[in-house]
Amino acid sequence: MNIETLGVLHKKHLMAVPFNFSTRDSSGQINFVNLDEDELFEKVVLGGQGGTCWQVNRLFYRLLGELGYDVTLMAASTAEGRTSYGIDIEHMFIRAALGDDEWLVDVGYPGPSYLQPLLVSDVVQTQFGCRYRLADRGDGQFDLERCGQAGRWSGVYTFRLLARRWEDWRELENRARQHPAPPPTLKASIQNALYGRALENGQVVLKGRRYLMVRDGQESVRTIIDNNEHKELVAAILSGEVH
Secondary structure, three states, rough: HHHHHHHHHHHHHHHOOEEEOOOEEEOOOOOOOOHHHHHHHHHHHHOOOOOOOHHHHHHHHHHHOOOOEEEEEEEEEEEEHHHHHOOOOOOOEEEEOOOEEEEEEEOOOOOOOOOOOOOOOOOOOOEEEEEEEEEEEEOOEEEEEEOOOOEEEEEEEEEEEEOOHHHHHHHHHHHHHOOOOOOOOOHHHHHHHHHEEEEOEEEEEEEEEEEEEOOOOOOEEEEOOOHHHHHHHHHHHOOOOOO
């Protein structure tokens, strides 16, 4: 158990398992807390469908625990989460303790974000052409910020260094059940699309019609007008055949 091994596991997992925003389980229910992890593994990993933070990070948390890592559940809120839910447990990620150091671990965020664990520190850290820093907001809150080659810092998410339990996501689950997703029309599926996958030197993210690719810190963004191309990009992200 060391940071080198954890870093390899983190990046390989992000490259192998895509982010796929879906709030419903195989039975059609919205469930964030009482999940069947074996069934989840079949869908997310073996089935190649990927999943959301509370699905993918939950499985990774179990993996790291079984490997002997000292891991703790963490919660954060993205800009979209604060707008949609107004709560600070919208995102689920992990903190790993190794000796005297603590590391942020997250294989369930569509990106762009970190591909390998980040040290909990006030030092700016660099990965694959991008820089990351933790900005102390006071009162125990931190902003995780990222800066690509363009030189602009932007927020990834806000969090507290506070251990969480699965049950803490019950509030989010209840709110999601009160506001279910719209019927699965083509327009709705494109509008609500959120897919991501890590590359060897970056990430690709499809959010709605916005297609973002990051390679070595260089970002390219374009709007996908053609519905067939949008469908092809979704398939490419899920299959890992991104070019």
